[in-house]
Amino acid sequence: MGSLADKYDVVVVGGGFGGTHALHRLRGLGFSTHMFEAGAALGGIWYWNSYPGARVDTECPVYQLTDPELFKDWTWSERYPGRDELVRYFAHVAKVWDLNKDITFNSRVQKAHWNQEASQWDLLIDQSGYTFAAHATHVVFCTGFASKAYVPPFKGIQNFAGRMCHTGFWDEKIDFQDTRVAVIGTGASGVQVIQSVAPQVKYLTVFQRTPNLALPMGQKPLNKRRNDEFKRNYEQMVAKMKSTYAGFLYDFDPRKCFEVTEETRLALYEELYNKGGVYFWLGTFSDVLKNKEANDTAYKFWWEKTRARVNDPVKAEKLAPTVAPHPYGTKRVSLEQNYYECFNADNVDLVDLKVNPIETFTRTGIRTRDGTEYPVDVVVLATGFDAVTGGLTQIDIRGVDGVSIKETWSDGVKTHLGISVTGFPNMFVIYGPQAPTAFATGPSCAEAQGEFIARCLSFMREKGYASIHPTVEAELAWREHVNETAQEGLFAQTESWYFGDNIPGKPREALNYMAGMPLYKTKCRESWESGFKDWILK
Numbered sequence: 161m162g163s164l165a166d167k168y169d170v171v172v173v174g175g176g177f178g179g180t181h182a183l184h185r186l187r188g189l190g191f192s193t194h195m196f197e198a199g200a201a202l203g204g205i206w207y208w209n210s211y212p213g214a215r216v217d218t219e220c221p222v223y224q225l226t227d228p229e230l231f232k233d234w235t236w237s238e239r240y241p242g243r244d245e246l247v248r249y250f251a252h253v254a255k256v257w258d259l260n261k262d263i264t265f266n267s268r269v270q271k272a273h274w275n276q277e278a279s280q281w282d283l284l285i286d287q288s289g290y291t292f293a294a295h296a297t298h299v300v301f302c303t304g305f306a307s308k309a310y311v312p313p314f315k316g317i318q319n320f321a322g323r324m325c326h327t328g329f330w331d332e333k334i335d336f337q338d339t340r341v342a343v344i345g346t347g348a349s350g351v352q353v354i355q356s357v358a359p360q361v362k363y364l365t366v367f368q369r370t371p372n373l374a375l376p377m378g379q380k381p382l383n384k385r386r387n388d389e390f391k392r393n394y395e396q397m398v399a400k401m402k403s404t405y406a407g408f409l410y411d412f413d414p415r416k417c418f419e420v421t422e423e424t425r426l427a428l429y430e431e432l433y434n435k436g437g438v439y440f441w442l443g444t445f446s447d448v449l450k451n452k453e454a455n456d457t458a459y460k461f462w463w464e465k466t467r468a469r470v471n472d473p474v475k476a477e478k479l480a481p482t483v484a485p486h487p488y489g490t491k492r493v494s495l496e497q498n499y500y501e502c503f504n505a506d507n508v509d510l511v512d513l514k515v516n517p518i519e520t521f522t523r524t525g526i527r528t529r530d531g532t533e534y535p536v537d538v539v540v541l542a543t544g545f546d547a548v549t550g551g552l553t554q555i556d557i558r559g560v561d562g563v564s565i566k567e568t569w570s571d572g573v574k575t576h577l578g579i580s581v582t583g584f585p586n587m588f589v590i591y592g593p594q595a596p597t598a599f600a601t602g603p604s605c606a607e608a609q610g611e612f613i614a615r616c617l618s619f620m621r622e623k624g625y626a627s628i629h630p631t632v633e634a635e636l637a638w639r640e641h642v643n644e645t646a647q648e649g650l651f652a653q654t655e656s657w658y659f660g661d662n663i664p665g666k667p668r669e670a671l672n673y674m675a676g677m678p679l680y681k682t683k684c685r686e687s688w689e690s691g692f693k694d695w696i697l698k
């Protein structure tokens with residue numbers, strides 16, 4: 161890293177896909193740009209989520225930034241790369257794009273206050289206990305949708321004398337060999353930890369509230385020949401990715417579930433399921449996530465496949481209940497490798513928290529309501545995040561009149577395009593609320609939003625504007641559009657972090673833009689093509 165300047169055109173906060181791309185893109189336009197990243201390396205969620213078995217659920221070559229210069233000298237080793245490979249990929253990106261000279265690592269932005277007089281952001285940054293100031297005309301928050309861990313307020317948790325860690329801030333020194341382990345939570349993180357540690361531990365107890373309706377990952381190694389094929393076809397692949405709902409290489413099947421015969425329907429389900437990955441979820445008939453009867457056919461298919469993998473009927477009923485716990489695919493579907501088979505081992509137990517909740521932690525373990533004591537050495541909290549908004553509201557961000565983003569959003573999120581907030585001039589957010597975020601691949605969302613910001617800052621420079629933020633009307637209209645489109649499918653019927661349901665007291669609303677990347681990009685393009693008519697420029 162070079163020495164810090166007094167003031168930057170742009171400060172980027174956070175070094176996942178969003179921040180990495182924004183730093184490169186804005187610096188390339190000649191804006192003096194600097195990144196502050198809390199971790200010791202780039203990677204964002206992949207830097208912090210170093211729990212056993214962490215790997216991405218989006219397949220390669222989709223899960224990467226689309227600059228061919230980056231892919232030219234890079235080889236993916238697996239269809240779904242592991243966490244360490246992803247961190248190495250980010251180091252490769254930093255090298256090819258020569259980013260590190262403009263990044264301060266191990267530095268956490270604590271405060272960002274808009275200074276109206278100077279028309280700039282005043283930042284306070286903590287570097288291992290030493291705090292310093294920085295200033296910027298614009299600030300781009302790329303803090304990710306899963307950067308504020310959620311630990312439920314379990315009674316007695318502070319009394320537990322063993323080791324305990326949240327998956328989102330993993331302590332790599334934890335050793336599972338021959339230990340008694342409890343995993344609480346069966347979301348994407350829980351599933352991966354469970355299947356990874358089950359073979360090492362003396363005893364594993366999984367505390368499940370809602371079963372994960374997980375799909376086989378279909379993991380496989382990728383050799384150089386396969387990587388070379390991807391590289392040869394990369395331009396067409398990128399064009400395809402830019403045209404689909406979530407940035408994948410495929411989309412929903414345009415047919416409706418009951419338009420075809422049962423035989424055809426089951427043949428498609430079989431084909432999608434056997435492909436591995438989320439094809440069965442996001443490549444299925446166009447109405448499966450919209451029509452309950454259609455959805456039931458998908459659940460039945462998944463249920464039969466899953467039940468056949470679990471020997472003990474009691475465990476099988478907990479993992480794959482006869483009655484669907486919620487419409488299939490309306491909570492995040494995880495990819496698994498041997499998750500269900502893990503429960504066939506005698507030393508792996510499964511507690512259904514809906515029937516028998518955790519009553520208290522004790523010094524030596526966990527006690528459930530029926531009085532059973534589970535002695536454990538290690539507790540893995542796979543209990544998720546104050547998702548999408550928490551990464552921002554945990555920072556002291558204040559706009560005009562000193563009002564904080566936390567207060568501004570206390571009764572619901574307001575943004576325009578999921579990028580900017582009225583009253584917070586020259587502040588941009590990538591991969592935050594009311595944007596495609598968890599409904600798109602990370603790189604596709606990061607690149608689309610980064611492009612919008614690049615166009616906005618170029619426009620301001622060209623026209624001589626010092627500040628920009630959206631009109632109140634634009635914000636209200638966007639909020640309405642985001643929440644209206646979220647009602648179109650079955651998602652809103654299910655309680656999940658997509659709607660803020662996992663955090664007690666959080667307003668229930670659509671935290672993501674669920675109408676798909678193509679429409680999102682059209683909305684962004686319309687805004688810049690209109691000369692930012694829906695914004696206040698000064």
Ligand code: N01
Pocket residue numbers: 215216217218306312313327344345346347348349350352368369370492513542543544545598657662
């Ligand atoms: O978190 P989650 P996550 N008592 O919120 C349970 C991305 N990601 O870290 O479903 C008991 O999904 C909760 O139960 P319920 C991905 O987008 C990606 O797993 O609320 N249990 C649930 O089972 C993902 O969706 C990857 O009933 C409690 C679990 O804890 C997102 O990050 C890998 C509880 C939390 O699951 C978050 O995933 C990892 C309580 N009080 C993460 N509170 C890959 O790409 C919560 N739970 C592979």
